[in-house]
Amino acid sequence: MSKFHYTKENWPDYQTGNSREWCITNGLGSYGGGSLIGGLSRTHQGLLVASLHSPTERYVILERMCEWIRCNGHTYDLDTSQKNVDGKTVYKEGQKYLTEVTYDGTMTFHYECGSCISTPAVPADSATVVSALTAGGIPQDAHGHSINHRYIASLEDIDGSSKKKNDNSVIEEEREMPEFELFKYIALKRDENTLALGYDFVNNGDTEADVVLTPWLNFREHGTTTPADVPRFYMLRTGDTLSLVPRESPYVRIDMSISSGTYHDCPTKYEIGSELQTEVDLENDGRTSHFTPYDIDVKVPPHSRCSYSIIINVLQSDVIQGQALLQQACDCFLNNRSAHKIVRATRLYYQDIIEKAGYNDEIADMLVMSADNFICKRASTGTSTILAGLPWFTDWGRDTMIAFTGLTLCTKRYDDAGQILFTFSKYMHKGLLPNMFPDNGADPIYNTVDASLWYFVAVYKYLKYLRADENVDDDYMRSAVNFVYKEIFPVLIEIIDYYENGTFYSIHMEKNGLLNAGDHNDQLTWMDVKINDVPVTPRHGCPVEINALWYNALCIMEYLCRVFRVDASHYVEIAERVKGSFYKAFWNPIQNCLYDVVGYNSESGEYTFADDSIRPNQLYAVSLPFSILTLKTERAIVETVEKKLFVGLGIRTLSPDHPDYHGLYRGSLAKRDAAYHQGTAWPFLLGAFFTAYRKTNGSSKEAKERLRSLFMPILSHITDSNCIGGICEVFDGDSPHLGGGCYTQAWSVGEILRAYVEDVLQ
16 A cells, blocks of 8 residues: 655644645545645645535535643643734644654544653554554554554564563553654545544543544635635534534535534634735735634543544535434434544555556556546536646646546556546537536537647557556457447547638648647647736647647547548548658757747748747657657657756756746746746656657666656655645746646646656556
8 A cells, every 4th residue: 555654854844844735535526635734825725625516616614623632731732823913924833743644545643742651551462453453543452442553562572671471461561651642534535525534542641631623614615715704604513413504505514523522612713814825925815714613522531542533524405404414414424433434445445446556566556546636526427537636626628638548547447538538529519629617507618729639649548558458358348449439439530520621719730731720819739828818828820749649640540440440541641741741840950859839821831930949849749659750850859858848847848048938936826827838847748758768768778777767856756745645737947846836736647657657667
């Protein structure tokens, strides 16, 4: 099982620990997130951010659960947060009690408070310990009492301090140990808007301890802040269940059930003045408030270890019926039994998807687990889709197709892959696939030239991966081929026809076979930012990667025609025309690489301009499955890109030599947009670079070792920077290449996984 483990050295101070993030998901577009030290740093964080219409309409439900402990006359506040008080930032540094953090698809936080001299309880025999350890959470003895993992070693008599009385018992000597320990487990239940908060409390003191839990509740769209006194709810509390109905959304109900303890009214109902540092850094206000109606008081007897559960569930109903829905909340808690059960089930889920992928490679396993964060259900289609990035993106056509191979095929999620291909086939319109699905019931948006072309690559890889997988049986293979022939192949034919003869946004084939896209108002490639409706990186004309994709789409059609025994001569003729024009149009002999965009006059047959900006788009002329250039030319491209654009963590979008280069991705949205494709480094482009490098350098031992070394910076980033287990959307083009944008991006993870599987593991 892939696991990420962190200790105090990973958060030497509040600022460092709070800048690191984590994320968990549930397969519906919902997520949970926070900082490495248990705090909040941005508006898109919360332990439960529920998608009310998968994968959209995401609302922050529970932002945090704060804990403090009173034991043996001492008080320990585990709260980790910052406030703006009279213009000054004030910190609560509960991370000083935090000793370990673990991520394995769930989150575990371990706190130690104070010290005392005591004798820990141990089980009757070591077999009980081993059995309990495999269950997840803190181990338990045969009577259901929890066992502190720090003391299990005594059963093995490692240091000689334990003395066996007989074969069935152990005598423990008194020793110094934490006065109180708290283990906190966080998980989202698969395919439900249900949050599990599990606790294990270890009281080594001589007196009863109080654990006080304070929920920070809310109901706000993620990405927004809440002024004081705004989150108003209808509330109902019966026994151990607190139910909240947002006044603005009367068909939503939030139920919080606790396994024991006592609710106490908080003196103030709102936690006011919280400051979110990431928002401040982005030149936003960054101040918000939280609804805190109750404290929950839990008693922990002296010298005892016990488990505790909180389950928060979001329900939706056309009619709010108080007692009926309250009963649903109680049933939910009873059905789940405990938060620990959900935590264990979630860990098993991730163990299963890693085993299904079958790599038995630490790096691949880590990426397979990360890939799961982006695959979820779309309610409007009833099928699987891919989130472009977390925490704010939903599903986008271009991003889906680029990430497709890594996220679904390298992970052997073939059913999901087929559903995604099918969904997009049904939304094709005049040769174009949707760039995005709106959330308000409007028609999909089709402003992209490359999504349809990447769709060909996805279909090709789908069949190739199935044929190469020895675990795919003949019946499944035949079904997949039949599916592509009946449902997908007609769509591909239609795309080629529209691209050849013309469709929206001036997309059409020129006489020389090259593909033209857009005019001065359009941004149809992935470099699509506009500021005040003015393109930052205008690329209308014949972009280099679009024409490499166009050539590959034609070659893939030839391949499919052979598979389906259909005449392919038309596609072969166009492909030969494209190949004959490509080098002449795009080769830049001065800079030993390819032009980024060229203009072509269809009447005169002459090229009207050539953009000699050194950009990464030319990599796709090398990395895509069907080569359009000679090996010598491909090597020159890879060498130029490595020299000018490669920065380890990503590929710059523009050479630093260019006067329009922006090396920092910082500040307000307008400042960031100005740098987005003008020097900012993108990790998803590493996938094309790694494949192009392997393709042009062969498979010698030296080449393989060099390729592995090129992977190292981005692989280190997964464990050591930004979001645990994720890969950022972008990095600064300038050293030290700090991460920004989404804290984990689908095509970043997907392309690194694909390249690692195809080019390193092969």
